[in-house]
Amino acid sequence: MPINVIVCGAAGRMGKLLVTLVREHPETQLVGAIEAPGHSALGKDVGEVAGIGALGIKVADDYGAAAASDTVTLDFTVAEAALDHLRTAVSKGAAIVIGTTGLSAEQRAEAEKIAPQTRTLIAPNMSVGVNVLQKVVADVARILKDGFDPEIVEIHHRFKADAPSGTALALGQAIAAAQGKNFDQAATLARQGITGQRGDEEIGIMGLRGGDVVGDHTVIFAGFGERLEFIHRAQSRECLARGALRAALWLPHQPPGLYSMRDVLGL
Numbered sequence: 001m002p003i004n005v006i007v008c009g010a011a012g013r014m015g016k017l018l019v020t021l022v023r024e025h026p027e028t029q030l031v032g033a034i035e036a037p038g039h040s041a042l043g044k045d046v047g048e049v050a051g052i053g054a055l056g057i058k059v060a061d062d063y064g065a066a067a068a069s070d071t072v073t074l075d076f077t078v079a080e081a082a083l084d085h086l087r088t089a090v091s092k093g094a095a096i097v098i099g100t101t102g103l104s105a106e107q108r109a110e111a112e113k114i115a116p117q118t119r120t121l122i123a124p125n126m127s128v129g130v131n132v133l134q135k136v137v138a139d140v141a142r143i144l145k146d147g148f149d150p151e152i153v154e155i156h157h158r159f160k161a162d163a164p165s166g167t168a169l170a171l172g173q174a175i176a177a178a179q180g181k182n183f184d185q186a187a188t189l190a191r192q193g194i195t196g197q198r199g200d201e202e203i204g205i206m207g208l209r210g211g212d213v214v215g216d217h218t219v220i221f222a223g224f225g226e227r228l229e230f231i232h233r234a235q236s237r238e239c240l241a242r243g244a245l246r247a248a249l250w251l252p253h254q255p256p257g258l259y260s261m262r263d264v265l266g267l
Helices: 013-024 046-050 079-092 105-117 128-144 166-178 238-253 261-265
Strands: 003-008 028-034 071-075 095-098 119-122 149-156 203-209 216-222 227-233 257-259
Touching: 003 013, 003 079, 003 238, 013 028, 013 046, 013 238, 028 046, 028 071, 028 238, 071 079, 071 238, 079 095, 079 105, 095 238, 105 119, 105 257, 119 238, 119 261, 128 166, 128 216, 128 227, 128 238, 128 261, 149 166, 166 203, 166 216, 238 261
Parallel strands: 003 028, 003 071, 071 095, 095 119, 119 257, 149 203
Antiparallel strands: 149 216, 216 227
């Protein structure tokens, strides 16, 4: 039996790509397409919105009417909407994959509290490569320990609303956990003016914005006389969409709980 998939943010760049991939995959079928109230795509056939021809599914704004215990939702919206969709998924017993970034500390705390009540996967980056990078970076940070200063640089398209990226923060958190640091205390998200000497505990993170860059992340471990650099470049959003689809195929077979892409990949 194919897995029933709902796409939230269906008329967005990621949403249209997800609609296409779900339509093409033999183990999934699209059963719902959701957009924000007032969106210009409401009432239109989501296949036509995605440019793949009519699919017989209209873009709607009532997620609660579509969510059910036998569905998996792919959510690439905005933080407030994603949290609301998670609340609804919990109430309906629906599985949900959230790739939305920019959740505040309070929103993330609520999400982590209620997510285990259903099958939930939350990941700031669904790319398989990025999640492997996160594991590698943590291992390297654990080996190097002191003497190598970790710095993270990311660049995304000019339309991205949050900075630094959720992926850059996740990479920083992986380094902090591996080295026994408190990430909130160690993270330096910007430098300007006379900042003084870099602290030994710092994990620097810098966000750049411009053009149509899908997303590049560079993790630098700078030592004396040498440095290590690990780079992931997203050549298109397809890597994110394919990772999300992989998560949607995996999640329905798990018990209720909060999962990450590392769980999907067995890292």
